[in-house]
Amino acid sequence: MVNNKLYSIIKIGGFAFSIAICILIMLYIRHETSYDKMYPNMNRVFRLIVSAPDGDKVRQTFAFPAPAAKTLQEEIPSVELAGRILPNTLFGAGSNLFTVNGRAENYLDKGFVYVDQSILEIFPLPVVQGQLSHALDKPNAIVITKSRAQKYFKGNAVGQTIYLNNNKNVLYNITAVIDDVPSNSSLYGYDYFISLAGEPFYPGEQNNWGATNYITYVKLKENADIANAQRSISKNYIQDHYILLNKKNGMKISPEMMRSTVLLQNALDMHLHSKNISEYGMATQYQGDIKMVWIFAGIAFFILLIACINFINLSTANAATRAKEIGIRKTIGSNRRTLIFQFMTEAICYSLISLLTGLLLAFLLLPLFNNLANKALFIPWTVWYFVPSLILSMLFIGILAGLYPALYLSGFQPINALKSKSVTNLKSSLLRNGLVIFQFATSIILMISALIANQQISFMLNKDIGFDKDQVIVLRGITGIASQTKELKNELKAIPTVSDVSIGDYLPVQLDGAKRNGNLFWAKGKEDLELGESGQFWNIDESYLTTFGLKLIAGRNFDPHIASDSSGAIVNKRMLADLGIKGNPIGVQITNGMTWTIIGVVDDFIFESMKDEGYYPVCMTLASSPSMLSIKTKSTEMSKTLADINTVWNKFSPNQKIDYNFLDAGFADLYQDVQRTKNIFSCFAFVAIFVAALGLFGLATYVTQQRTKEIGVRKVLGASSIRLLKLLSGDFIKLVFVALIIATPVAWWAMNQWLTDFNYRIEINWFYFILAGLSAILVAFGTISYQTWKVVRANPVDSLRDE
Numbered sequence: 125m126v127n128n129k130l131y132s133i134i135k136i137g138g139f140a141f142s143i144a145i146c147i148l149i150m151l152y153i154r155h156e157t158s159y160d161k162m163y164p165n166m167n168r169v170f171r172l173i174v175s176a177p178d179g180d181k182v183r184q185t186f187a188f189p190a191p192a193a194k195t196l197q198e199e200i201p202s203v204e205l206a207g208r209i210l211p212n213t214l215f216g217a218g219s220n221l222f223t224v225n226g227r228a229e230n231y232l233d234k235g236f237v238y239v240d241q242s243i244l245e246i247f248p249l250p251v252v253q254g255q256l257s258h259a260l261d262k263p264n265a266i267v268i269t270k271s272r273a274q275k276y277f278k279g280n281a282v283g284q285t286i287y288l289n290n291n292k293n294v295l296y297n298i299t300a301v302i303d304d305v306p307s308n309s310s311l312y313g314y315d316y317f318i319s320l321a322g323e324p325f326y327p328g329e330q331n332n333w334g335a336t337n338y339i340t341y342v343k344l345k346e347n348a349d350i351a352n353a354q355r356s357i358s359k360n361y362i363q364d365h366y367i368l369l370n371k372k373n374g375m376k377i378s379p380e381m382m383r384s385t386v387l388l389q390n391a392l393d394m395h396l397h398s399k400n401i402s403e404y405g406m407a408t409q410y411q412g413d414i415k416m417v418w419i420f421a422g423i424a425f426f427i428l429l430i431a432c433i434n435f436i437n438l439s440t441a442n443a444a445t446r447a448k449e450i451g452i453r454k455t456i457g458s459n460r461r462t463l464i465f466q467f468m469t470e471a472i473c474y475s476l477i478s479l480l481t482g483l484l485l486a487f488l489l490l491p492l493f494n495n496l497a498n499k500a501l502f503i504p505w506t507v508w509y510f511v512p513s514l515i516l517s518m519l520f521i522g523i524l525a526g527l528y529p530a531l532y533l534s535g536f537q538p539i540n541a542l543k544s545k546s547v548t549n550l551k552s553s554l555l556r557n558g559l560v561i562f563q564f565a566t567s568i569i570l571m572i573s574a575l576i577a578n579q580q581i582s583f584m585l586n587k588d589i590g591f592d593k594d595q596v597i598v599l600r601g602i603t604g605i606a607s608q609t610k611e612l613k614n615e616l617k618a619i620p621t622v623s624d625v626s627i628g629d630y631l632p633v634q635l636d637g638a639k640r641n642g643n644l645f646w647a648k649g650k651e652d653l654e655l656g657e658s659g660q661f662w663n664i665d666e667s668y669l670t671t672f673g674l675k676l677i678a679g680r681n682f683d684p685h686i687a688s689d690s691s692g693a694i695v696n697k698r699m700l701a702d703l704g705i706k707g708n709p710i711g712v713q714i715t716n717g718m719t720w721t722i723i724g725v726v727d728d729f730i731f732e733s734m735k736d737e738g739y740y741p742v743c744m745t746l747a748s749s750p751s752m753l754s755i756k757t758k759s760t761e762m763s764k765t766l767a768d769i770n771t772v773w774n775k776f777s778p779n780q781k782i783d784y785n786f787l788d789a790g791f792a793d794l795y796q797d798v799q800r801t802k803n804i805f806s807c808f809a810f811v812a813i814f815v816a817a818l819g820l821f822g823l824a825t826y827v828t829q830q831r832t833k834e835i836g837v838r839k840v841l842g843a844s845s846i847r848l849l850k851l852l853s854g855d856f857i858k859l860v861f862v863a864l865i866i867a868t869p870v871a872w873w874a875m876n877q878w879l880t881d882f883n884y885r886i887e888i889n890w891f892y893f894i895l896a897g898l899s900a901i902l903v904a905f906g907t908i909s910y911q912t913w914k915v916v917r918a919n920p921v922d923s924l925r926d927e
Contacts, residue, residue: 131438134822136478138815142431143482143518145811148493149424151501156412158308159395163247165343168204170350170388172340172357173401177380184387185402187336190329192361193240196340199364200356202348207242208320208338212640213629215325215337216288219637220316221601221751221780224276225285225295230780231276232601234636235269235315236288244302246343247311254282254300263322266296269315273301289603289751307500310394333369341391350388358386378655399881416801423808426566430812432525433559434819435474464530471526472519479518496803498796556823557859563816564863564900565870570809571896572871573878576888577802580879583886584795590729590739591632592673595762596787597769599753600637602627605776609750612776613667619768621759626671629749630662632731635790637752645743647703648713657702659741660731661716663749669694669726671756679710679724682746689746693720697728699741720745733794734884754787813900817907820856824908828852845913852912853905860904864897871896 125132160166172192175184190208197206211217219234241260244267248256252270259267266286273281285295296318305311324330344353362384367377389398396414453463487503494501504510602609613625631638644656666682668674677697682689693714700709705722712722720743730738759765766784773782792799828835835848843851872888879885 131822132474134818135435135438135474136481138431138434138818139475139478140481140485141811141815142428143478144485144489145427145808146424147482147486147503147514148489148501149420151490151503152493152497152499153417153421155308155499155501156396156417159412160247160308160310160391162306162309163391166391168344168346168348169246169391170342170344171391171394172342172361173387173389174384175387176384183402184400185336186339186389188338188340188361189333189336189366190324190338191331191333192338192365193242193340193342195365196342196357196360199360200342200353202344202353202356203342204345205242205246205343207240207246207341208238209240209243209341210238210320210338212337213637214639214641216318219600220288221290221603222276223287223290223604225287225292228779230290230601230604230777232780232783233272233315235272235313236318237314237316238318238320240320242343243341244317246341247309249302249305252301252303253280254298256300256302259300260317260319261321262297262299263319264294264296265299265319265321267300267302267317268298269302269304271304272315273298290606291603310391333366342388354386354388357388361386376652376655420804423570427808427812427815428521430563430566430815430819431478432521433563434815434822435471435525436528437556437559437819438822467530468523468526471530472522475518475522475525476515479514483514496800496807498800560816560820560823560856560859561863561866563812563819564860564904565867567809567812567816568864568867568896568900569871569874570805570812571899572867572892573875574802574805574809575892575896576875576886577798577805577878579886579889579892580882581795581798581802584734584798584882584884585792587730587734587884589632589791590675590727592756593633593788593791595757595759596671597755597757597766598631598635598785598787598790599755599769599773600635600783600785601751601780602753602777603751604780606750608776609753612772613753615772615775616753616755616769619765619772621757621761621765621768622755623758624667624671624756626665626667626754626756627748627750627752628662628664628668628754629752630660630664630744631752631754631787631790632672632674632729633787633790634732634794635752635785635787639749643716643743645699645703645714645716645741647705648715648719651715657699657741659699659702659743662742662744663747664694664744665748666746668744671754673756674729675727677725677727678708679722681724684746688721689723691719691721692723692746694724694726694744695722696726696739696742698739699743700725702741714743716743735882737883813903817903820904820907824852824856824912828912849909849912853908856904856908857901860897860901864893864900867896868893 160169163169171186172188173184173186174188175182177183188208193206193208197203213219215238217237219232220236222231222233223229239260241258244256244260253273254267256267259265268281277284281298281301284298286298287295305314329335342357344350362381367381370377370381389401395412396417398411399413399415450463483503490501490503493499602612605612609627613627616622616625629637629639630641634640639662641661642658643661645659646654646656664682666684669676669681676694679694682692682694686692695709695714699714700706703714705712705714709722709725713719714722728739731742732738732740755769757765769784770782835852838848838851871893875888879888
């Protein structure tokens with residue numbers, strides 16, 4: 125190492141960076157594949173999925189009606205427990221205004237969810253205060269997490285009462301405090317578990333088989349036959365209850381409904397294997413994707429392989445400098461076995477030193493990686509298998525990387541080595557070239573992936589979505605001043621830099637707390653003839669269209685002074701198309717159980733993720749839903765506008781801190797996973813090209829040293845510096861060109877596969893391939909130019925005299 129400082133630094137540096145990235149990726153994979161494994165008997169816990177044909181596709185969803193869980197537990201012998209989770213913001217889940225009974229302060233907090241007592245038994249967590257058994261058996265009971273108990277209460281929180289959204293008529297009693305939900309749990313993000321044992325959310329709701337708002341889990345009895353249980357549950361739910369009750373209520377039964385089935389999805393598969401299951405209206409923030417796990421694992425493998433290639437390349441390229449050493453060792457009695465052991469020991473030493481350096485780098489880079497991946501990963505120093513597994517891995521990698529160089533170097537003939545005859549051959553040169561091509565091909569694929577991912581996220585964020593999301597501020601938690609919302613709205617509109625204000629929870633962007641409400645709609649008079657079309661049913665005010673810039677293409681906006689507008693509706697074009705309404709739609713009646721007269725039509729606008737269809741039928745009616753308020757501003761001096769808004773807020777609600785978000789930031793948050801993918805690809809591409817460049821630098825140093833005499837002779841014979849620079853650099857640049865040719869079809873195929881996840885997507889432009897190729901060539905040329913230029917500019921007399 126001391127005699128070959130440059131090679132040692134390159135070998136250790138490349139290995140260390142690769143090991144650091146591999147450790148970070150392994151931590152990510154370990155976290156993603158560990159979801160719900162902390163709970164007991166998860167092999168017997170299943171989430172219910174409805175699978176129904178939808179044209180030439182299959183549509184799957186985990187939304188179930190309220191009575192399903194209780195019915196299955198009572199009627200299916202193999203079901204030990206059944207429980208429901210209601211995460212729908214329409215019923216009060218998500219964000220709420222939180223007030224401790226007897227205090228004046230209001231706090232807006234998120235993480236509210238409705239659950240059955242059995243859910244706490246299926247997903248048990250350690251109890252900090254109180255008792256978990258029967259904690260949610262009674263109405264208006266609530267279980268909170270340790271962090272929330274410490275934030276809002278001093279001492280024991282059990283027995284304390286709270287109320288939500290300024291509704292003092294309903295007091296919730298805290299019955300237990302549990303540990304914070306781990307980040308690798310399906311319940312992560314929930315901090316307030318409210319009992320479902322209370323009153324129905326509307327009359328008959330708990331016995332309604334037509335409204336599907338609940339996620340339903342079952343825990344099967346020990347040794348139960350899963351396939352038989354699935355068939356029994358499917359028949360019980362679809363045939364014996366859902367279809368039967370729909371027929372009884374006079375609903376038309378579709379062929380798709382008749383062919384629907386219920387599937388059991390094991391709880392351990394939910395996080396990574398739910399990509400094709402619709403979460404419409406019941407979105408889960410923390411869903412993973414097994415595809416990304418495999419991609420990350422592949423990237424870790426290839427980055428480590430690039431480092432191993434550097435080791436092999438530099439070891440074989442450096443053969444000439446060690447030839448005499450090997451010749452002398454063989455002459456004085458060393459056999460090949462001893463030499464192989466020596467070189468393997470060297471490789472393992474390099475590997476273990478790189479491991480220590482890589483661990484340090486991983487520790488330093490972990491906060492950055494956590495930020496990129498939106499995780500809270502940590503290095504598990506105390507886990508018994510962590511350090512031993514790393515050491516064993518490094519021993520294996522050291523042996524793998526050192527095996528070929530050891531066999532190659534130990535095979536030198538001593539007489540040739542001592543006579544300074546060439547110890548390199550065509551095969552070793554071809555191998556080195558092939559490995560360099562592989563390194564740069566991998567790096568170019570990652571660069572192309574990062575460029576295309578960047579273009580896709582830019583396309584989605586800048587696409588015309590049918591409404592104006594810029595300069596809209598959304599205030600949340602205004603239920604504390606519900607009786608004064610109109611006065612608040614008027615005072616905010618009086619601010620010179622505010623153009624309009626709308627009160628309502630149904631936002632075109634799914635911010636935390638924004639509501640969605642799915643209904644079936646019919647053109648009036650066709651209820652008994654058609655199956656109904658699924659659409660959204662939103663309550664808005666008269667300022668909604670102007671605040672969000674929705675385009676009115678027919679009819680008029682709501683007018684609160686016109687009494688008939690209380691039964692009027694504004695719909696989008698998609699609603700008209702789906703209901704088969706042609707000609708002039710104004711005055712046409714539609715129904716979702718209540719009858720509405722169309723007074724206006726807006727252009728379609730995208731309000732769901734562009735990974736899917738993006739927009740659906742919408743029916744908007746004039747009604748109140750006052751927990752959020754949206755402010756359209758017209759000023760670039762946002763700090764002054766925010767200060768004015770804060771002044772007005774403090775006048776109305778001095779005991780509650782203002783909570784706001786920007787609508788465009790909320791829109792960007794919808795695509796955080798795409799943004800993270802782009803950022804991670806960019807970082808991995810940088811690491812790959814850096815490690816590959818390190819190896820190329822070492823090879824260039826070796827080649828220029830070996831050709832010093834040749835360069836001296838060429839200069840004496842009149843060769844120019846530029847010509848010599850082309851001569852030395854040309855071979856390496858050719859290898860990068862070959863790598864680009866190999867990488868192009870692979871990257872094109874891989875990114876086409878990735879883009880299939882998006883309903884709105886870019887067309888892959890060849891410019892990205894050219895840009896990545898030019899970047900790789902520039903990196904390669906910049907890497908080797910220093911060494912080559914140094915040799916080219918040297919005095920030829922010195923090199924020839926040395927010879």
